[in-house]
Amino acid sequence: GESVGLHLPTLSVQEGDNSIINCAYSNSASDYFIWYKQESGKGPQFIIDIRSNMDKRQGQRVTVLLNKTVKHLSLQIAATQPGDSAVYFCAENGSGGSNYKLTFGKGTLLTVNP
Amino acid sequence: DTAVSQTPKYLVTQMGNDKSIKCEQNLGHDTMYWYKQDSKKFLKIMFSYNNKELIINETVPNRFSPKSPDKAHLNLHINSLELGDSAVYFCASSQDDRAPGAFFGQGTRLTVV
Numbered sequence: 001g002e003s004v005g006l007h008l009p010t011l012s013v014q015e016g017d018n019s020i021i022n023c024a025y026s027n028s029a030s031d032y033f034i035w036y037k038q039e040s041g042k043g044p045q046f047i048i049d050i051r052s053n054m055d056k057r058q059g060q061r062v063t064v065l066l067n068k069t070v071k072h073l074s075l076q077i078a079a080t081q082p083g084d085s086a087v088y089f090c091a092e093n094g095s096g097g098s099n100y101k102l103t104f105g106k107g108t109l110l111t112v113n114p
Numbered sequence: 115d116t117a118v119s120q121t122p123k124y125l126v127t128q129m130g131n132d133k134s135i136k137c138e139q140n141l142g143h144d145t146m147y148w149y150k151q152d153s154k155k156f157l158k159i160m161f162s163y164n165n166k167e168l169i170i171n172e173t174v175p176n177r178f179s180p181k182s183p184d185k186a187h188l189n190l191h192i193n194s195l196e197l198g199d200s201a202v203y204f205c206a207s208s209q210d211d212r213a214p215g216a217f218f219g220q221g222t223r224l225t226v227v
Contacts, residue, residue: 008155034216043118043204043218044157087155101170104157 008087010109019077021108023090028071030092034102035064035075039086047075047088077110085112117141118219120205126225127195135190135222137205143217145169146188147206148180151221157204163188195226 013019025033031052036044050057050064050073057064063076073090087109091102118139127133139146147170148160161180162170168180177193188205205219 036218038155041221043206043220045218046216049216089157101159101162101172103159107155107157 008107008109010111012111012113013080015080015082015112015114017080019075019080019084019110019112021075021077021088021110023073023075023105023108025071025073025090025092025105027092027103028068032093033064033066033073034091035062035073036089036091036104037084037086038089038107044089080110080112082112082114085110116220118205118207118217120203120219120222122222123220124223124225126227129195129197129226131195132191132193133195133224134192135203135205135224137188137190137219139186139205139207139217141207141209141217142186143207143209144185145208145210146182146185147208148188148190149204149206149218151202151204153201161188161190192224195224197226200224200226 034049035047037047038044048059048062048064050066052068055066061078065074077084087107089107090105093102120137125133145162145164147162149157150160151157159172160174163182165185166182179191180188182188202221202223204221206217208216
């Protein structure tokens, strides 16, 4: 399958459970963060974003938490469904002071077992 | 209506050839990007344009040349293709510099043989 040889961090959960995907960022100057979902054969899809003046933001079934002290971002998915299976990326801006550039994390492969 | 559309979706070509990938966005955004995703799923920005002006060029070999005829289009031309150019190339657009790279196209899988 497509995941063979990828060596991505993986998270496997049961349908209906909550999922937490973590991301560490390195640039303390970053002021804007986005979580993306990428399904097999598709482009990254925007899920939720957060600015550095916030520490929590909620969407539909998703919550993003930002801890600037330890430079950590997490994505919580409530009641995970099989359709949530995908690779999830965090992205930050502010690297090098540019507001036009996103730097992506490595990605986490989420597998939801029915 | 597809917000960010790229063509072709798949491209198989021989080493040394020159090829182009086209991208169009119908969102009225000012900024467009090209990203490269390697076999390990790592996504890295290559270029960005704001209102047809080159803003970011991330030390991409000069065999890669982006062209923006207007702010709704950003094409990528690649000369003298090499095996290492095989990857998935994504076009993206964002409304402005405060919301970078929010919308991605479906990608073009380039295979150089």
